[in-house]
Amino acid sequence: ESKTLPVIILIGDSNVGKTCVVHRFKTGQYNEKQQNTIGVDFTVRSMDIDGKRVKIQVWDTAGQERFRTITQSYYRSAHGAILAYDLTRKSTFESIPHWIHEIEKYGAANLVMMLIGNKSDSLDKRQVLFEDACTLAEKHGLLAVLETSAKEAQNIEEVFTLMAKELIARNTLQLHGENPPNSFSLDSRPVIASPSVEKTQCSC
Numbered sequence: 001e002s003k004t005l006p007v008i009i010l011i012g013d014s015n016v017g018k019t020c021v022v023h024r025f026k027t028g029q030y031n032e033k034q035q036n037t038i039g040v041d042f043t044v045r046s047m048d049i050d051g052k053r054v055k056i057q058v059w060d061t062a063g064q065e066r067f068r069t070i071t072q073s074y075y076r077s078a079h080g081a082i083l084a085y086d087l088t089r090k091s092t093f094e095s096i097p098h099w100i101h102e103i104e105k106y107g108a109a110n111l112v113m114m115l116i117g118n119k120s121d122s123l124d125k126r127q128v129l130f131e132d133a134c135t136l137a138e139k140h141g142l143l144a145v146l147e148t149s150a151k152e153a154q155n156i157e158e159v160f161t162l163m164a165k166e167l168i169a170r171n172t173l174q175l176h177g178e179n180p181p182n183s184f185s186l187d188s189r190p191v192i193a194s195p196s197v198e199k200t201q202c203s204c
């Protein structure tokens, strides 16, 4: 079966924990020692979404500047983008508007974006208020904001479930319809309204 799967891409500054988040999602484990990603790493995982088995692709990109040309070339094929910052490092949050701009420039027009503040296990070192992340998310019409910890497995499953549900809901064709489509495409209308529905995640 050559069905195209929904693609979720992870983007954000180097060392915010993108690889650890994907690794936790893929294997259920935390691997503290991660090499900086070179270019893009590809993962596929099955998930149960509303009682249906759905396979999704996750593309983990390098945050380092020197890989920018390579990583940008993958934006166009993504259906969803998870923008990641490190809540213990303010500069990584300040980069988010830049990452949004990159996605708007190189990504598909109807791409779904959400924001994650990783390393929520280190709240004593917090440099980014959740409220500020919510404000940014609302300003740019992002789907949701969640604080995550790859280390302690907080909100990792939730992030991918939320994104996968949204992508499936927006898919103009039924993934498991009578005639399985050979492409996964999105229409431009949000089905899960953003961002007000996610007020449970955003306490703003």
Ligand SMILES: Nc1nc2c(ncn2[C@@H]2O[C@H](COP(=O)(O)OP(=O)(O)OP(=O)(O)O)[C@@H](O)[C@H]2O)c(=O)[nH]1
Pocket: 012, 013, 014, 015, 016, 017, 018, 019, 020, 021, 031, 032, 033, 034, 035, 036, 037, 038, 061, 062, 063, 064, 118, 119, 120, 121, 122, 148, 149, 150, 151, 152
């Ligand atoms: N405390 C804490 N540390 C984390 C967490 N996730 C990742 N880290 C640490 O952050 C560092 C960077 O993690 P990576 O996953 O390699 O970061 P990345 O964003 O993929 O980096 P690039 O590949 O360069 O873009 C590692 O030393 C991890 O141990 C987390 O949830 N909590």
